Amino acid sequence: MTSALRLGCIADDLTGATDLALMLAREGMRVVQTTGCPAPDLDLGDADAVVVALKSRTIPAAEAVAQSLAAAAALKERGAAHLFFKYCSTFDSTDAGNIGPVAEALLDVTGSDLTIACPAFPANRRTVYRGHLFVGDLLLSDSSMKDHPLTPMRDANLVRVLQRQTRLRVGLVPYEIVAAGAEAIRAAFARARAAGERIVVVDAVSDAQLRTIGAAVHDLAVVTGGSGVAMGLPAAWGFAPSADAAERMPAPAGRQAVLAGSCSAATRGQVAAALAAGLPAFRVDPLDLAAGRLAASAVVDWAVRQPADRAVMIYSSADPDDVARAQAALGRERAGSIVEELLGVVARDLAARGFTRLVVAGGETSGAVVAALGVRALRIGPEIAPGVPWTRTLDGTDLALALKSGNFGAEDFFTAAFERLQPAAVPARSGH
Numbered sequence: 001m002t003s004a005l006r007l008g009c010i011a012d013d014l015t016g017a018t019d020l021a022l023m024l025a026r027e028g029m030r031v032v033q034t035t036g037c038p039a040p041d042l043d044l045g046d047a048d049a050v051v052v053a054l055k056s057r058t059i060p061a062a063e064a065v066a067q068s069l070a071a072a073a074a075l076k077e078r079g080a081a082h083l084f085f086k087y088c089s090t091f092d093s094t095d096a097g098n099i100g101p102v103a104e105a106l107l108d109v110t111g112s113d114l115t116i117a118c119p120a121f122p123a124n125r126r127t128v129y130r131g132h133l134f135v136g137d138l139l140l141s142d143s144s145m146k147d148h149p150l151t152p153m154r155d156a157n158l159v160r161v162l163q164r165q166t167r168l169r170v171g172l173v174p175y176e177i178v179a180a181g182a183e184a185i186r187a188a189f190a191r192a193r194a195a196g197e198r199i200v201v202v203d204a205v206s207d208a209q210l211r212t213i214g215a216a217v218h219d220l221a222v223v224t225g226g227s228g229v230a231m232g233l234p235a236a237w238g239f240a241p242s243a244d245a246a247e248r249m250p251a252p253a254g255r256q257a258v259l260a261g262s263c264s265a266a267t268r269g270q271v272a273a274a275l276a277a278g279l280p281a282f283r284v285d286p287l288d289l290a291a292g293r294l295a296a297s298a299v300v301d302w303a304v305r306q307p308a309d310r311a312v313m314i315y316s317s318a319d320p321d322d323v324a325r326a327q328a329a330l331g332r333e334r335a336g337s338i339v340e341e342l343l344g345v346v347a348r349d350l351a352a353r354g355f356t357r358l359v360v361a362g363g364e365t366s367g368a369v370v371a372a373l374g375v376r377a378l379r380i381g382p383e384i385a386p387g388v389p390w391t392r393t394l395d396g397t398d399l400a401l402a403l404k405s406g407n408f409g410a411e412d413f414f415t416a417a418f419e420r421l422q423p424a425a426v427p428a429r430s431g432h
């Protein structure tokens with residue numbers, strides 16, 4: 001237990017957790033990320049911030065609330081002075097939750113009257129203007145997020161989206177107030193409180209504005225948002241970025257693999273680029289899994305047979321038509337879970353056969369993989385792309401993991417990522 005723990009974070013998926021952990025680390029905090037609530041015996045060292053990665057984005061709202069409250073209690077137990085609820089910069093959720101219900105529960109448990117909701121992440125082209133979320137040049141509802149396999153986002157008005165998820169009154173702090181500075185934002189909070197609003201969506205279109213918002217919210221007991229709005233918090237608490245950010249992370253020697261279960265547009269582009277670059281690749285089809293035509297052992301045996309000096313790629317990423325076909329046959333949940341399960345088992349068996357450097361694409365997919373690997377805690381390494389660091393396991397099997405959010409990273413991410421690790425000694429072809 002450390003009394004110096006400044007910030008306790010609850011992330012609704014794993015790649016979102018690493019995204020937030022990277023942001024806080026870049027801004028000078030010592031950060032540890034845990035998978036689920038930190039077990040009482042887990043040594044968090046002298047962390048300034050702990051990010052608890054849940055897999056609660058798409059589970060029933062009551063369960064998401066229960067898990068988030070358990071995480072909040074564990075973080076408070078370890079001394080966390082403030083709580084941060086991290087969700088996706090594309091506000092991934094359904095009308096039943098889970099952003100509203102979890103925010104509501106955290107306000108309740110901390111006895112707070114107000115929090116903010118700000119998913120803006122300009123480095124990844126997510127901006128909020130007049131309460132509307134943009135992905136690049138498009139409204140959220142016109143972006144590829146409208147076809148997400150689990151949380152299709154068909155409304156860009158976040159005040160409206162959030163209001164459908166909560167009994168609390170939702171308000172807006174618009175652009176011109178944010179542009180006027182931290183004092184103006186705090187005055188807007190006072191007006192919101194007087195109007196009975198409990199969650200205010202805050203506009204932000206630039207990093208400078210996110211830093212201003214950080215200064216305005218650093219004393220709130222609960223902040224909710226994407227990783228972007230965490231940018232200004234460390235400085236407001238007196239932390240400063242360290243100059244010695246490592247270029248390459250030392251990583252355990254071993255083979256390299258990409259596991260992609262994300263069907264997001266960026267991941268599909270990265271899969272296509274990796275195929276074009278000649279990466280040995282194995283495509284997993286949920287219909288083959290459901291029909292018993294494909295098993296994890298076949299995938300693992302294939303991977304082990306590939307040249308040991310190259311990364312292999314195992315992917316189920318498919319375009320919206322194929323995803324729709326799989327979902328029509330199996331149901332949305334089963335189509336997702338059957339792939340997640342397979343990739344989890346494959347990751348575990350690959351790790352046992354000498355694959356120690358893994359890139360995983362997709363938040364749900366990463367959650368399944370990390371659970372199957374039994375990873376309890378991660379240390380944050382260098383940034384590969386905005387929102388995606390290398391990480392290294394803190395206990396159990398020594399692994400380097402890059403957990404990539406579906407829509408993050410440039411086209412060459414799957415090959416470029418491995419270049420940010422210190423070179424591995426080339427292992428034997430068998431992978432042992």
Ligand SMILES: Nc1ncnc2c1ncn2[C@@H]1O[C@H](COP(=O)(O)OP(=O)(O)OP(=O)(O)O)[C@@H](O)[C@H]1O
Pocket residue numbers: 013015016148149150261262263264267285286316317318322323326327335336337338339340361362363364365366404405406407
């Ligand atoms: N071919 C497929 N057909 C149907 N569902 C699939 C297919 N391939 C993967 N899936 C499922 O789609 C879901 C993708 O979610 P995941 O969170 O992993 O990616 P993402 O949404 O792109 O990433 P993020 O949450 O980081 O933005 C998973 O449940 C996965 O198992």
Ligand SMILES: O=C(O)[C@@H](O)C(=O)CO
Pocket residue numbers: 013015016017019020087088089090121226227363387405406
């Ligand atoms: O905020 C984001 O976009 C990511 O960290 C994420 O949560 C995607 O799953």
